[in-house]
Amino acid sequence: MSFTTAGSRWSDVWLTATARGISMCGDFLAATALALALQAAGASGLAVSGLLLAATLPLVVLAPLTGRLADRADSRTLLVTAGLAQVAVCSLLAFVDHPALIIGLVALLACGLAVTQPCLAALLPTMVRAADLPRASAINQTASSLGALAGPVLAGLLVGQFGTRVPLLIDAASYLALVAVGLLLRTRRGGRRVATPTSGPDRAPAWRLRRDPLLLAVVTSTAAVITAVGGINVIEVFFIRETLGGSSTTYGLVGAAWMAGMLPGSWLCARLAHRLTDDAALVYGVLVTLGGICLTVLVAAAVPTAALLVPLWLVAGAANGGENVFANLLTARRVPEASRGRAYALYGAAVQGGSMGGYLIGGALLALLSPRPLIAGAGAAGLVAVVAFVPVVVRSARRARATGTPSGTGEPAGDTADAGLATPAPAR
Template identity: 65%
Template structure:
């Protein structure tokens, strides 16, 4: 495990990385929203729109094993600069693409670039700061991503309304250059034969092969955490498809109210990140963080269940805010546990695996939601989503407790000292 030690955290590098993530995330959602609106307006049909959404998610799942290894084995500066330039060029091509099949193909290539930059940036953050500052750095990183998620669709809607589809895609192409600039300016570097350079020492070498033996299945606590998160997302994720029909048709809300309600959850995520980043500093036991995460996931599921009793859509805003707060807190806890337990040289693979699990589970949720809407009304489906999420948590509660007991009995201290790199292995665990 490698954090900055014996020196101050590199907050300038953290600022550059988080700014790049926020701007690039805004570009991702700007492009996706623009293409969805354009295809729908052109009468391309639901198949083309679904194809775009699938193309934007599938590479993050399929390429995770490859991109995670790239993030660990190739210089982070090379990856950020190369991927940023490639994404900018692809988005520029999208601005002039007309055929739906070409659009879907270019979106898949664009998402492939995200599959590279996402683990690179996530793995860089823990290397930039001292262990005590990691919760704050994680909250900053999550805030940048959330702001990008909020801003992208709003900017796309404005630009498409005023200028059509080409201008927002050109703006999106420019947004990816933030990754190039960050890659050139960030002093902290990791990956390949180059040591992970931190604020403590830019010259301290770490073996290029360190962490090569790390596997998610070797760490029962991490495995239980990722499996639980994926299971809950798969169970509750259908709400993302169902909510538009529930808000617009069942509750009879306008498009503006729908936008207000859907924006409440990401705002809650942002607030939850900062609230729980402060609390996370008090947890020195990884198992306690994972178990606290279960309670936060339960809070998300409960807010989904409560949402079915509202008579008007505006009352969903405080409910979605609370659900987002729980979601943001769980994200902070998950990232903190991952950064603490995974050797520095394997963090790219670890964050790619977590991202793949989340994206894959979300895709399952989208598919389930789309199929169930053909045979049922939105309100009972929302009840089913919330109930299914709680049942998944109940099913995973015992494995998580068992993994927590095993972890506490194995380690003499809550987690390894921040200036040592440790590979956690337990033979026989799959």
């Protein structure tokens, strides 16, 4: 479970966080601008759904390939090449207006994200000491949340003044941040690692997700819960605007509240993660935060006014930020360094796949039911999924302790040089 053995490279952490914040701002800026463009052009709801799926599907389908690529190719080469490709695609996107072309180019952009996302995620644990990873994760989560908050606001201002072209060109420029990070980071992985034995007793077994009961429980439970509650992303606009009679401004504030809540949630859980010396405790943390999200969604179904959704979404966002920190830290602890790109890609695919399932379920049910019972049903279904996974997690924790495997490699805890990193020191 290789972390850096020297001091943490905080300059690299801040560089990565800055690039993530800028690119996240550009992504949300472009997504908002494109949705407005399709609506203004008279496109159907199917076209808007196609836009969402085009931005998500490549991250799911390409995960096995891009995860291996992130582990085997030089991280600098990947970030620079993918960043330049995204600059070119997004620049072209600014000059097309046919819905089919827009959706196709968005899918190409998502292919680039499928490469850079696991690459950056796998780099982070290599930049810092094991004890500093929760703080580094919180810094990156903060930057992403700030970018996601700023993007829609800028889109609203820029689209009204200049149309969609200027926001899309700004998004294209934002991808240059990935190129800059690829060139400036001192931390690198992939490409030129020292060769490991291919046979014999010193060769470590290849990492497989199914061999790690704790990490597998996190991936499957997260995907199940997101599938259950992900439909609220489709439903909430109708719930706020039609059922609760909220204004478009209120709708924007509610959406921003979730992202704003992620900031304190990620930092609070990062402080808590320092004290969790057992990997199973991190898995329980994931379940608790997922349960908090679902419970908040269930309560939201009963609100009489849209304004009351703001504090509820702040709480849900805080739980979401905490879940991200726990899951990222667990992955970094339990996955060998050489396989982290693939692990983060698989986790991202589970999250995005759950989101896609939620979009489809929510959109289909809206044709049959009103928004309020659908919001309640989503929260309840999510809670059922969390409760159903509790015994699975308990059994997985017992199995992991009984076999003494700190990672999914099947290696006994006392037989590897990095075993101490899998069971953190009390200073964590």
